[in-house]
Amino acid sequence: MTNSYAPSRGPERHNAHEQAPRPGAVLTDPVRHPAGAPAPVLAKRAFLLILITLLVPGSAQTVAGSRRLGRVALRTTLTVWAVLIAAVLLLIASRPLLINVLASPPVSLLLVVVLAALSLGWAALFLNTFRLVRPTLLAPGIRLGAAAALVVSMVLSSGSLGYAAYVLNVSRDAIGSMFSGFGPTIEPSEGRYNFLMMGGDAGADRTGRRPDSLSVISVDAKTGQTAIISVPRNLQNAQFSEDSPMRAVYPDGYDCGNDCLINAINTEVTNDHQELYPGVADPGAQATVEAVSGTLGITVQAYVLVDMDGFSKLIDAMGGIKIKAGGWVPISSGEMLDEANGIHGMPLGWIAAGDQHLNGFHALWYARSREFVDDYARIQRQQCVQQAMLKQMDPATLLTRFEDIAQAGTQVVESNISASQLGSFVDLALKAKGQGVDRLTIGPPDFDASFSTVPDFDVIHTRVRALLDGSPAAQAPAVAADPQPAAPAPAEAEPATGSAAAADPQPSSDFTPVTTTPDGEPITREMLDYFKSQGDEQSIRNLVASNGLCAPL
Incomplete structure (x- = not known):
């Protein structure tokens, strides 16, 4: 029997394990002995x-x-x-x-x-x-x-x-x-996890920090169904939870007058009452958690501090967010001309009404700006930005921008949530994605504008419970809403006003952005800047009154 091909006769170097044939073997296997194969x-x-x-x-x-x-x-x-x-x-x-x-x-x-x-x-x-x-x-x-x-x-x-x-x-x-390392496990309260998100300037020296925004994200522990409850930073007489050390200082609530707004608790406890919280890394944040718990009538188990400067970096890392803006939003210069009446200098710019793709800088201003409107319009925009981020943080974004998002996140977030429970909360986030988000604001459009000054805590507890239970009562204002000044309607469209926003506590994406004056003239930056230069603040307020309306795209 002849070979199918003739092996090379020239000198070759073979690895002892790879090429050396066994004694008597015929070199006809081209897999192990390829020399001479076709x-x-x-x-x-x-x-x-x-x-x-x-x-x-x-x-x-x-x-x-x-x-x-x-x-x-x-x-x-x-x-x-x-x-x-x-x-x-x-x-x-x-x-x-x-x-x-x-x-x-x-x-x-x-x-x-x-x-x-x-x-x-x-x-x-x-x-x-x-x-x-x-x-x-x-x-x-x-x-x-x-x-x-x-x-x-x-x-x-x-x-x-x-x-x-x-x-x-x-x-x-x-x-x-x-995250805080491997600490105690957080258990659901009445079947829900409640997280307080506080937005503010969280630099290395945090003494005196006042949260710029307070929102509770409440998530059903089984289904992931989510609700956002926004607490105005100017809410007075906040009630501390029964187990709070601050109840010994303020047994009847945080009621020392106009200076005792809920966002001042962090500063006061940090400066004057740290001894009440031995072993707590951030006494001011913990006391704020207890105040929000008592005020809403629920147990808030953890907090997340969001640094607003880092927040803009996170949105840039995500590639921006897409929203539908109901009205024009100013980018303030920060120059205060009349502090008593809240009059600022000329705006540095404007974010126009309509569909917008916001980078970090503009998203931060969109969420924080309150000039020409009240805090409640800003709260609505903050809720919208939060929803836009959740909606657009998809697997493709995470995969392609993971490093930037992770690095930005370390500059944004500080929390007392234990890393040992991260899996449970990631699992909840996956369940929540794609579901609708219920919203409630302890102020307009869900309550009268003066409600935060003299809040009725029984009413708040009832509304919060109805929201979390999915009751229709959560959608019906318990107190007559005090609408913002009505925005002029575009000539060709149905009016979009502050009253409309008040009637619908969860605005959908089918509202009409206010882009024209009542006469049908397009609203432009030049027009708004002209009114500002003439000192006509009221005309600007009328034109931008609908800027609390917002929906993620």
């Missing part, structure tokens, strides 16, 4: 070895190279597959547990090291496979194609593992910066 066979062999290295790392070495190396690589491959299958089963059985395990600092560090090692090992296997391909035996065109296939395969496999290790390491740093 060109089509060599081409198929080259691409096959690269493919099986991509699909089953170690198999190319087993069939064509060092069997010892192949066995080690195959055992590693099978172990990784087993771990992945176990992770998938755990994901199906208990997604929060899997996330908690992955978020654990020791486990995440181990995963980073393992992923990096697997990435390097897989790359080494590909390089070894390319040597087994014996590119010198291939035709020039096939040689180039095999090299390209190997590079693409390495990027898909080893490169992906390396990127996963990098992303996981970035996540570890972000979690460590934003």
